Amino acid sequence: MIISVASGKGGTGKTTIATNLALSLDEPLVFLDCDVEEPNAHLFLQTDLGSPEVATTPVPQVDESKCTLCGKCGEICQFKAIIVIGETVLPFEELCHSCGGCMEVCPEKAISEKARELGVIEEGRRNGIRFVHGRLRIGEAMAPPLIKKVRAKAPVDGLTIIDAPPGTSCPVIAAMKGADFILLVTEPTPFGLHDLELAVGAVRVLGIPCGLIINRSDLGDRKVYDYAKKEDIPILMEIPFERRIAEAYSRGIPVVEAFPDWKERFVQLYRDIEDAAARKGVSA
Structure with missing residues (x-):
């Protein structure tokens, strides 16, 4: 449960x-501190945290030598995270929700993915408690992607x-x-x-x-x-x-x-x- x-x-x-x-x-049990902007549960559980694991999310990068500026990537993006302006394609990594839609619709296969750092995930234990929390990177605008990665650490049972x-x-x-x-x-x-x-x-x-x-x-x-x-x-x-x-x-x-x-x-x-x-x- x-x-x-x-x-x-x-x-x-x-x-x-x-x-x-x-x-x-x-x-x-597993304890997940998903308050990634200010995690503090470890202070009360007094867990020994291991080495931080860098958490990333995929964002688009454009090969301008292949891009024909057709604009299909901008049309599919509901978050305006990639747009065509004049003779340039501009990805806005902070707005990207990592759906991969722009990469799928690009007819020239000019879009690939690179990793953008969200923050870190740290794990520890105290007796029968397995502890996991995330710490959002300073300046990162979106917490949900890191929260989802913390929640992915939970077991099925x-x-x-x-x-x-x-x-x-x-x-x-x-x-x-x-x-x-x-x-x-x-x-x-x-x-x-x-x-x-x-x-x-x-x-x-x-x-x-x-x-x-x-x-x-x-x-x-x-x-x-x-x-x-x-x-x-x-x-x-x-x-x-x-x-x-x-x-x-x-x-x-x-x-x-x-x-x-x-x-x-x-x-x-x-x-x-x-x-x-x-x-x-x-x-x-």
Whole structure:
């Protein structure tokens, strides 16, 4: 089963939930940190990372000696990543989605592919947890291609936990798509509710069952609870705003290690996810 931990906004506690859930389970699993713009799950899992693997994506390069400037490459590209201007063909590598369409339609076979660096992928282990994360190259505009390469490291069988990026844009969709269950983490504030509504909309479009975790649950108001009830979204866990939890987090200590009584709560969370997924016809 693939569990993706997501949220509509940053700072709600996605990484806290994902890492503590992984550390609570006494079974082998794969943890994928797909927040490639600012990965930090390794700091809490305390994994020993191996040598970085450079991740690349294919982009077009044009042999101008063969090109007849027919423009068919630009016509097929929906992202305007290659165009013909005057007597020149201009590829825009940062816009390319690596579909290979321009290469296929070129009648002169003047277009081939070269590798463009996206960032790096690093792997590590801690006990029964196999850890993988990506780090986007500084200046890289698109995160989804690297997220997809990180997700390709997951095995076909077994449990996979994904720490998704914040928000509801393309990187989040890349981290949630194909998951069996989405854990949405929010907080009982106006901003938390607003962005939760956007996240639920994205999950509903993908057709994936979801459950809600309310962090800092004793702050704010009850509007998040009313929304969950109206939308029939189960609240699977509430985490109060406690100084001792915040202090442990600030030192990089997982909650389940600082306060062992929380381990059973996260184990129960996993059981509840299994039950919720089973009701939706997903096998754990």
